[in-house]
Amino acid sequence: MSFASNYRRKMDGMGATQYERSFANKARQFELFFDNTLTRQTCIINGKKTQAVFQDHSQSNNKDLSDDKYLVVPNNVEVDVGSYVNWRDNDWLVFTEEVKTIPTHQQLKIKHVNMRLKWVTDYKTKAICNNGEGWGAYVQNQTLYTLGVSFSGQHTALANAKMMLYLQNNEETRKLRVGTRLFLGGQVYKVEFVDPISRIGLINLLLDEDTKNPEIDNIDEQIANYWKAEEYHLSNEKKPQESLEWHIQGSEKDRLGRVYTYKVVSADADGSEVQHNVQEWIVEDIENLPFIIQERNEKQITLRVKDDFRLVGQTANLMAKVNDSVKNITIKIVNKFG
Structure with a gap:
């Protein structure tokens, strides 16, 4: 076999293209890290014993109420949002999964089951x-x-x-x-x-x-x-009966730094808009709230989105209670411009 043939076979083994060779190199780097890091420990994910890396997560953006961790595992480990993880005799729940731009492994965020x-x-x-x-x-x-x-x-x-x-x-x-x-x-x-x-x-x-x-x-x-x-x-058990069909009216994609107002409305018999009084407004998110509450009353709520680029992609729920029934609107934070 010629030198050229040997060289091509060797290069094909490392990857046929530059991208494949670079990806294989990244994958080897992760394998080296995973095999040698002190944070790799035995755990049980969805009832199966496996090895995973546990990394501390900053407390600055989760209300300082939970000891969140990052869970890092190879791609062949079956884990997803909603999975249960037993580690150090404690149960944890997977909340979010990071979409890796270079998918050499999986990284997810877990919260302690309390x-x-x-x-x-x-x-x-x-x-x-x-x-x-x-x-x-x-x-x-x-x-x-x-x-x-x-x-x-x-x-x-x-x-x-x-x-x-x-x-x-x-x-x-x-x-x-x-x-x-x-x-x-x-x-x-x-x-x-x-x-x-x-x-x-x-x-x-x-x-x-x-x-x-x-x-x-x-x-x-x-x-x-x-x-x-x-x-x-x-x-x-009897389910509460709604006397009217209503919804929360307002933006579902809020831009950084801007102000948005929400109210509860329904359609009258002739199709005209009717506004309703709200018993409760509830803003909810598992992370730090991306909003500043500027005004709230029985008629409406006004939210200003914090001007922090780290919030882009985060979602939050705005809930309203009317006639003892609760409905929500899911709000996604997007870039200031675009």
Whole structure:
């Protein structure tokens, strides 16, 4: 075999094009890092034992409330948003997946599971979700950091304890709906809003504080609605009825540094726009809120987007409560110009 043939075979083994050779070099660099880093540890992802790299995440942009980590794994590891990770005898939930420009590996952000939810899935056998183990959730207090207030009369705002939680989107969790009661930290909350769409892989629940009832709640086991007159699951609970079809009107793509106003409207019989009073405005995001609240009242809310390029691509939910029904609009932050 000639020298030229040997050279071509060697180069083809490294990659037929310059791009392929550069990509292979990047992949080897990652493999070298992954094999030698001190942050690589054994963990369990979706029930499978594997090796992963855990890196600390800055606390400056997550309200200092959670010990977030980056999860770095090879491309052959099956993991996605909504996956559960068990590491150092603690459960973590995958929240976001970075889209790598050079896809030599996977990098995802995980949050520490700080609550385990349990509910009855079969009243005949008293079966509890996830084979009795319950589902891990990341819970944060919306009362402190968003607009968890209700209005009384013209201008009086009343404190209203609210929780926002995220858990894996699966067959059991998809059965949770408005009106479901759950124990969180020794207190019972009622689901006001369910969003399985805004963050694919996760289900987002907004909950309002409720009253414990020892006649139906198993306080020792922290399971609400453990006993019922009926022997069937939550399908017997009545869903709140809406008296009108309304929606939040406003921009779904907000530019850095600009001001946007939102209101609740519906269409009259003749097609004309009708504005409605809002019981509550709630702004929600798992990261630092990208907005500054300039004004809010029963008629509208005005938000100014922070002028910070790091927010580009971030999404947040704006929720409104009307006639005890909650709806949302998902807002994506985009560049100031373009």
